Amino acid sequence: MNEETTVRNLSSLAGDAADNPFDFKAIRELAISRRWIILGTFVVCLAVTITWVAQLVPVYQADARVLIDSREQQVVDIQQVLPGLEANQTTMQTQIQIIRSRSLLLRVIEDIGLMSNPDFNLTLAETVAADEPDTAPAEPVLNSAAALRDETDLLSPERIGVVNKLRSALSVRTVGGSTVISISAESTKPALAAQIANSVANLYVLEQLNAKFDATRKATEWLTVRINDLADQLAVAEGAVEAFRMENNLFEANGxxxxxxxxxxxxxxxxxxxxxxxxxxxxxxxxxxxxxxxxxxxxxxxxxxxxxxxxxxxxxxxxxxxxxxxxxxxxxxxxxxxxxxxxxxxxxxxxxxxxxxxxxxxxxxxxxxxxxxxxxxxxxxxxxxxxxxxxxxxxxxxxxxxxxxxxxxxxxxxxxxxxxxxxxxxxQTPDARVISPAAAPTVPVRPNRRQIFTVSIPASMALAFIIAFMVEKLDKGFRTASQLETALDIPVVAVVPEGGASSGTAAAKMPITEPLSAYTEAIRSIQTALMVSDVDKTVKTIVVTSATSAEGKSVLSLSLARLYAGMGKKTLLLEADLRRPSIAKLLDQNRWEVGLMDYLSGATPLEEAMHKDPESPLYILPVLKPPANPPMIVQSDAMRRLVEEMARVFDIVIIDSAPLLPVNDTRHLLSYVDMSLLAVRWDETSREAVEKSMLQLRENSAPLLGAVLTRADVRRHSLYEYGYGEYSKYGHYYTS
The missing domain is CATH 1.10.287 (Helix Hairpins)
Structure with a gap:
C-alpha cells in the first residue's frame, strides 16, 4: 500500500462512532465510552432549560371569531351606496389587513386604555414603580373624538410604539377555507387578552357599519348639492327654451x-x-x-x-x-x-x-x-x-x-x-358580525412546558451526543483493533491489557507467574501469529518497535521472550534500544556489569555479555550503558553478524529496538531481520504518529507481522469492543 492510501485511511478514521455515526454498535460504544460527557451535557442542558422555563412569563391567548357575511338584508329593493363584501380570498386578505391597520388599532388602544398599560407602553413601563398594580383600569373612549383629533399625537413615537406592540400581540387569519376570521390576542393577563380580542372584533364590525353610514351620508350630501345645482340649471334651460320660442314665433297647437x-x-x-x-x-x-x-x-x-x-x-x-x-x-x-x-x-x-x-x-x-x-x-x-x-x-x-x-x-x-x-x-347593517366572542383563557399558550420539555430532552440528548462525537473526533488514539486495522490496513495480532499491576516488571512476569491470565493469552496470540505468519520459512528474528517511547514495547518484548522460553524454545532477548535501554531496569538487575556494548567493542566475550533471566530460561543481551554513537553501532557489520549468529544459535531472537519516529536506529535493523512487530499504546499513541511509523516500515520494505495494542484499559476497552470486559461471562477460561 502506498503512502497516499495510508494517509487517506488515517484521515478518514475518527473512531467507529465517527466513521459511521448511524451504526448502532458504534453509537452504543460512543454512549458507553463517553457516558459521563453525555450525562453531564444532558443534565446541564436540562437544567438550563428548566431555569429558562421557570423565568418565562406565561402568555395567554384569547380568540374571537368574526363572520364575513356576503348576504345582504334587502328590506327594500334598493341598491346600497356601499355594496356588500364578496366572499373570496382577496376580500378576506383585505379584511385581515384592515383589522391590522393602524387606524383600527389606534381605536382599540383608546378603547381599552392601552396607552396607560406598561405591558404595551414600553415608555411608561420604564417609569412605573415596582409597587404599582399590574394593570391600569381600562377607560372606554369609543366616542373620544377629541383624543383622535390631534394628528401629531396620533403619530407620536410613543403611540406608534404601542400600535406596533399591539400588532405583534395580534394574530389574524382565516379559518380554513371559510369566511370566518380568527382574531387572537396575546397578553400576560388572561382578562386583557380577551378584552383586546373582543375590542378588535367589535370595533372592526363597528368600523364597517360606520363606513356604510359615512358613505351614505357623504353620498346624500353630494346628491343634495348636485340636485340643487341641476334644479337651477333646469330652470335656466327651460327659460331659454321659452324665450327662444317667443323670439322665433314657434308656437304650437295640439303639437x-x-x-x-x-x-x-x-x-x-x-x-x-x-x-x-x-x-x-x-x-x-x-x-x-x-x-x-x-x-x-x-x-x-x-x-x-x-x-x-x-x-x-x-x-x-x-x-x-x-x-x-x-x-x-x-x-x-x-x-x-x-x-x-x-x-x-x-x-x-x-x-x-x-x-x-x-x-x-x-x-x-x-x-x-x-x-x-x-x-x-x-x-x-x-x-x-x-x-x-x-x-x-x-x-x-x-x-x-x-x-x-x-x-x-x-x-x-x-x-x-x-x-x-x-x-x-x-x-344599514355591517357585512361582518361577531359569532364567537373571546373568553378569558385559563391555560397559557406560552410557554408550553410540555412541548418545551418534549423537545428539549431529545435536543439535550442530541447535543450531548454531538459533543461526545466531537470529543471522539478529537481523540488522538486507538481504542479498538478494528480502528487500527481500518486506519493502517494491517492486522492487529493482539490487544494486550495493562496487566493488572502498577509496574512493567510485574506485567512482564505474568507469562511465568500467571500463564492462564488474559495478559498471557494476549502474548500467546502474538506467538501464534508469528508461528502461522510464514509456513515456508521459520521466523527466527523479530524486531519489536513502536512509534514513540513509553508505549510498552520493552515490556512486550520481555513478555514475548519469556513466553517462548517457557515453551521450551531457546530464546534470546536482544536489547537494541541503545539510547534509552530499560531491560535491566525491568529485571531489577543492578549487578550486571557487562552487556551488548562490551561485546561489540571486543572487551568482553559473548558468553559473559549474555545474562540468564532469573525468572525463566531466557537469555538476555542487555545494553547497560548508552553508547556515544548508536546509529553507527546499529548499522555496523558487527551488529549484523551478531544477529545472524544468534539466529543460528537460538530458536527465536526477540529484538527490543528503539522507537521509529525519534531516531533512525530501527530502520537499519529492519534490513536483516525476519519479522517486525509494531507496538501501539492503547488510547495514547497519536494516530499521526502511527501513520508516520507505518510509512517508515513500508518505505524500508520491512516484513511486518502486524500491530499490537499495548497497555489496554480492560474495563474501558470492553465498552468499545468484545474482549477482556467479558471476563465475567468467561472467567473460568482465565486466572486472575
Missing part, C-alpha cells in the same frame, strides 16, 4: 306649429281653387267651341243646368211638334206654320241670348277664380318662406329642449336616488 297649420290650410285652399278654376276654364272652352259650331250647346252642362234655357228648349220643342202637326194637316205653306216658324226663330234668339249670358258668367267666374288662385299662391309662398326660417330655428329649439330633457332626467334620477338613500339610511 303642431301655427305656421305649419296655416301652410296646410293654404295648400288645401290652393288645390281646391285650382281645381275649380280648371273646371271653369274647361266649361268656358266648351262654350267657345260650341259657339264655333263644333259642339251642340245642348250638351253643355252649364246650358243644361240653366232653367231659362231648359224652359226655352221646352217651348221650342212644343212649337216643333205643332209645326209638324200643322204641316201634316195643312201643308207647309199654311199661315199657322209661318207663325210657328216665326215663334221658333224668336225662341232660338232667346236661347242664343241666354247662352251668351252663361258664357259671360263663366268667363267672369274664371277670372275671379284665377285672381283667388294668385292670391292664395302668394300667401302660400310667404308662409313657405316663414316655415323655412322656423325650421332652422326649430333645430336650435330642439337642441335647447334636449338639454332641458337631459338635465331634467339627471335631476329626476338623482332625486329618486336621494329618496332611496334616505329610506335605507336607518336600515
Amino acid at each position: 303642431v306649429s301655427l305656421t305649419a297649420q296655416r301652410l296646410s290650410t293654404l295648400s288645401a285652399q290652393l288645390t281646391t281653387e285650382k281645381a275649380q278654376l280648371a273646371a271653369a276654364e274647361a266649361q268656358l272652352r266648351q262654350i267657345n267651341r260650341a259657339s264655333g259650331g263644333r259642339i251642340q250647346l245642348d250638351s253643355l252642362s252649364e246650358v243644361l243646368a240653366s232653367g231659362i234655357i231648359s224652359q226655352l228648349r221646352g217651348q221650342e220643342a212644343q212649337l216643333r211638334r205643332q209645326a209638324a202637326e200643322y204641316s201634316n194637316r195643312y201643308g207647309p205653306k199654311h199661315p199657322k206654320i209661318t207663325d210657328l216658324r216665326a215663334e221658333q226663330q224668336d225662341l232660338a234668339a232667346k236661347i242664343a241670348q241666354e247662352v251668351n249670358r252663361v258664357k259671360q258668367r263663366l268667363q267672369n267666374d274664371a277670372e275671379i277664380m284665377r285672381a283667388r288662385v294668385g292670391v292664395i299662391q302668394t300667401s302660400l309662398e310667404d308662409v313657405q318662406g316663414a316655415t323655412s326660417e322656423q325650421d332652422r330655428a326649430r333645430i336650435q329649439l330642439r337642441d335647447l329642449e334636449r338639454e332641458v330633457e337631459s338635465t331634467r332626467a339627471l335631476h329626476d334620477s338623482m332625486l329618486t336616488r336621494l329618496k332611496e338613500m334616505q329610506q335605507t339610511e336607518g336600515v
Whole structure:
C-alpha cells in the first residue's frame, strides 16, 4: 500500500462512532465510552432549560371569531351606496389587513386604555414603580373624538410604539377555507387578552357599519348639492327654451306649429281653387267651341243646368211638334206654320241670348277664380318662406329642449336616488358580525412546558451526543483493533491489557507467574501469529518497535521472550534500544556489569555479555550503558553478524529496538531481520504518529507481522469492543 492510501485511511478514521455515526454498535460504544460527557451535557442542558422555563412569563391567548357575511338584508329593493363584501380570498386578505391597520388599532388602544398599560407602553413601563398594580383600569373612549383629533399625537413615537406592540400581540387569519376570521390576542393577563380580542372584533364590525353610514351620508350630501345645482340649471334651460320660442314665433297647437297649420290650410285652399278654376276654364272652352259650331250647346252642362234655357228648349220643342202637326194637316205653306216658324226663330234668339249670358258668367267666374288662385299662391309662398326660417330655428329649439330633457332626467334620477338613500339610511347593517366572542383563557399558550420539555430532552440528548462525537473526533488514539486495522490496513495480532499491576516488571512476569491470565493469552496470540505468519520459512528474528517511547514495547518484548522460553524454545532477548535501554531496569538487575556494548567493542566475550533471566530460561543481551554513537553501532557489520549468529544459535531472537519516529536506529535493523512487530499504546499513541511509523516500515520494505495494542484499559476497552470486559461471562477460561 502506498503512502497516499495510508494517509487517506488515517484521515478518514475518527473512531467507529465517527466513521459511521448511524451504526448502532458504534453509537452504543460512543454512549458507553463517553457516558459521563453525555450525562453531564444532558443534565446541564436540562437544567438550563428548566431555569429558562421557570423565568418565562406565561402568555395567554384569547380568540374571537368574526363572520364575513356576503348576504345582504334587502328590506327594500334598493341598491346600497356601499355594496356588500364578496366572499373570496382577496376580500378576506383585505379584511385581515384592515383589522391590522393602524387606524383600527389606534381605536382599540383608546378603547381599552392601552396607552396607560406598561405591558404595551414600553415608555411608561420604564417609569412605573415596582409597587404599582399590574394593570391600569381600562377607560372606554369609543366616542373620544377629541383624543383622535390631534394628528401629531396620533403619530407620536410613543403611540406608534404601542400600535406596533399591539400588532405583534395580534394574530389574524382565516379559518380554513371559510369566511370566518380568527382574531387572537396575546397578553400576560388572561382578562386583557380577551378584552383586546373582543375590542378588535367589535370595533372592526363597528368600523364597517360606520363606513356604510359615512358613505351614505357623504353620498346624500353630494346628491343634495348636485340636485340643487341641476334644479337651477333646469330652470335656466327651460327659460331659454321659452324665450327662444317667443323670439322665433314657434308656437304650437295640439303639437303642431301655427305656421305649419296655416301652410296646410293654404295648400288645401290652393288645390281646391285650382281645381275649380280648371273646371271653369274647361266649361268656358266648351262654350267657345260650341259657339264655333263644333259642339251642340245642348250638351253643355252649364246650358243644361240653366232653367231659362231648359224652359226655352221646352217651348221650342212644343212649337216643333205643332209645326209638324200643322204641316201634316195643312201643308207647309199654311199661315199657322209661318207663325210657328216665326215663334221658333224668336225662341232660338232667346236661347242664343241666354247662352251668351252663361258664357259671360263663366268667363267672369274664371277670372275671379284665377285672381283667388294668385292670391292664395302668394300667401302660400310667404308662409313657405316663414316655415323655412322656423325650421332652422326649430333645430336650435330642439337642441335647447334636449338639454332641458337631459338635465331634467339627471335631476329626476338623482332625486329618486336621494329618496332611496334616505329610506335605507336607518336600515344599514355591517357585512361582518361577531359569532364567537373571546373568553378569558385559563391555560397559557406560552410557554408550553410540555412541548418545551418534549423537545428539549431529545435536543439535550442530541447535543450531548454531538459533543461526545466531537470529543471522539478529537481523540488522538486507538481504542479498538478494528480502528487500527481500518486506519493502517494491517492486522492487529493482539490487544494486550495493562496487566493488572502498577509496574512493567510485574506485567512482564505474568507469562511465568500467571500463564492462564488474559495478559498471557494476549502474548500467546502474538506467538501464534508469528508461528502461522510464514509456513515456508521459520521466523527466527523479530524486531519489536513502536512509534514513540513509553508505549510498552520493552515490556512486550520481555513478555514475548519469556513466553517462548517457557515453551521450551531457546530464546534470546536482544536489547537494541541503545539510547534509552530499560531491560535491566525491568529485571531489577543492578549487578550486571557487562552487556551488548562490551561485546561489540571486543572487551568482553559473548558468553559473559549474555545474562540468564532469573525468572525463566531466557537469555538476555542487555545494553547497560548508552553508547556515544548508536546509529553507527546499529548499522555496523558487527551488529549484523551478531544477529545472524544468534539466529543460528537460538530458536527465536526477540529484538527490543528503539522507537521509529525519534531516531533512525530501527530502520537499519529492519534490513536483516525476519519479522517486525509494531507496538501501539492503547488510547495514547497519536494516530499521526502511527501513520508516520507505518510509512517508515513500508518505505524500508520491512516484513511486518502486524500491530499490537499495548497497555489496554480492560474495563474501558470492553465498552468499545468484545474482549477482556467479558471476563465475567468467561472467567473460568482465565486466572486472575
